[in-house]
Amino acid sequence: MASRQQRIVVAGAGIAGSLIASGLSGREDVEVICLERVGATDHMDAGTGLNIGPNAIKALKAVMPERADAIVSNSLAWQSWSIALTSGRSLMNLALSDVADNAGIRIRWAELYALLRKPLTNVIRYGAALSSCGRDGNGLFVTYHDKEAAADIRIDNIDLIIAGDGRYSRIREHFVSKEEPRFLGVCLYRLLFPAGADCPIDDYGQWFNGPNRLLAFRVPGDFVYCAGSFPIGDDGVVSDEMKTPEFLRGAYTPEGGMLCAEAAYLISALEQYTDRIHWARLQDGTTRYDAGAGVVLVGDSAHPMVPTLGQGATQAVEDACVVVDEVRRALMNGASLEDIPASVSARRTERAEFVVSFSRDATDTMLAGSDPVAGTLKKLEPAFTSRLERLYRDVPVPLS
Ligand SMILES: Cc1cc2nc3c(=O)[nH]c(=O)nc-3n(C[C@H](O)[C@H](O)[C@H](O)COP(=O)(O)OP(=O)(O)OC[C@H]3O[C@@H](n4cnc5c(N)ncnc54)[C@H](O)[C@@H]3O)c2cc1C
Numbered sequence: 001m002a003s004r005q006q007r008i009v010v011a012g013a014g015i016a017g018s019l020i021a022s023g024l025s026g027r028e029d030v031e032v033i034c035l036e037r038v039g040a041t042d043h044m045d046a047g048t049g050l051n052i053g054p055n056a057i058k059a060l061k062a063v064m065p066e067r068a069d070a071i072v073s074n075s076l077a078w079q080s081w082s083i084a085l086t087s088g089r090s091l092m093n094l095a096l097s098d099v100a101d102n103a104g105i106r107i108r109w110a111e112l113y114a115l116l117r118k119p120l121t122n123v124i125r126y127g128a129a130l131s132s133c134g135r136d137g138n139g140l141f142v143t144y145h146d147k148e149a150a151a152d153i154r155i156d157n158i159d160l161i162i163a164g165d166g167r168y169s170r171i172r173e174h175f176v177s178k179e180e181p182r183f184l185g186v187c188l189y190r191l192l193f194p195a196g197a198d199c200p201i202d203d204y205g206q207w208f209n210g211p212n213r214l215l216a217f218r219v220p221g222d223f224v225y226c227a228g229s230f231p232i233g234d235d236g237v238v239s240d241e242m243k244t245p246e247f248l249r250g251a252y253t254p255e256g257g258m259l260c261a262e263a264a265y266l267i268s269a270l271e272q273y274t275d276r277i278h279w280a281r282l283q284d285g286t287t288r289y290d291a292g293a294g295v296v297l298v299g300d301s302a303h304p305m306v307p308t309l310g311q312g313a314t315q316a317v318e319d320a321c322v323v324v325d326e327v328r329r330a331l332m333n334g335a336s337l338e339d340i341p342a343s344v345s346a347r348r349t350e351r352a353e354f355v356v357s358f359s360r361d362a363t364d365t366m367l368a369g370s371d372p373v374a375g376t377l378k379k380l381e382p383a384f385t386s387r388l389e390r391l392y393r394d395v396p397v398p399l400s
Helices: 015-024 054-063 065-073 109-120 170-175 245-252 261-272 312-332 340-361 372-378 382-393
Strands: 006-011 030-035 049-052 076-078 080-085 090-095 104-108 128-136 139-146 151-158 160-163 182-194 205-209 212-219 223-231 278-284 295-297
Touching (some): 006 015, 015 030, 015 065, 015 160, 030 128, 049 109, 049 223, 054 065, 054 104, 139 160, 182 261, 205 245, 212 245
Parallel strands (some): 006 030
Antiparallel strands (some): 076 104, 080 090, 205 212
16 A cells, blocks of 8 residues: 555656646646656647547547547547549548547647647656666666756656657666667658648548558648658668659659649649658567556557557557556555556557557558559458457546
């Protein structure tokens, strides 16, 4: 039985960390400290958008309904998923209501971060980069560098460390090991730009020319988010030549040169805003929640995955719901928090591994040599749609 106020340190005020801090702060029985390496306004111009799956919204409504309402009312609904060729031939038009209990959302990163952090003014320490962590005679500790004070600060007597510090988690590296990414040989880049007049883009759509794919949807504020991809060589290098308007136009233009209105519009935007594109490569890794007594990994630190199904942030939300639920339950029962990592792992590992592997499988049409027509037709078959239903409907339910 815990008789004193317990102390939780959340590293990273990203998707998972902010939601967990919201769900647990303001209680008498626990102190919550959230460390965020960037300054209070540094992510406000984060330049892209994202779609969050129906499963995240369903889970959040069950555990933190006020957070779900805030996010849903500040975003656009994600209700359909269409796939076509850049020439205009339609391959798939899926209504999410056929495979999910509710819609997903479309939003800008900057808006999402602002919404998630808004209720946490007294909980988040900004400009606080976790620099080390460990376990000694007094239990768990972390140290962080306070940018404003230009000082290193140590927090001792921690009952639970929650690693929401993303894909290159220092906490995972210290308590488990450094996670080496697995690259899939695909360049993925992102761009957010003003929709302008006569924009033909609305809900979530994809357009293929061979394995080269454009993905786009509208987000609030009259912006379009575009995530393009193309296979890269075995060296994994995205060369300077690939980052040119000429290369990008060539990648998406089919034989004969005829482009549908959506592809033509997106390619023009890529040409106009090439210097604003964020470049990355598809990668994933292994799943791990339990990093030892009192240390739990969440979000990208627990399960790096490819963003093909828009499930990275979505799973970070599901993780947050389970962590909040487990901690509330432990506090209600007067239990110590050191077993939280094991209980979260028991509830989450199978689900996260399913999502990581499903996301990887769904990437098939983006790999070198793939045929988007055959690959997309397969996505209409029950083998794929039943997995999609499991993904969108089988969300964690609160036990507390
Ligand atoms: C190209 C691309 C497109 C994507 N599109 C989607 C999409 O459409 N839908 C979707 O669901 N997911 C998408 N994702 C995945 C999504 O971005 C991540 O899965 C999600 O952000 C993970 O959330 P998180 O809370 O684990 O980490 P993050 O949101 O990355 O937050 C980590 C936080 O920790 C902070 N931090 C890091 N280190 C430290 C430290 N040492 N000390 C203190 N703070 C620290 C960071 O500043 C950050 O605020 C995409 C990813 C990529 C690369």
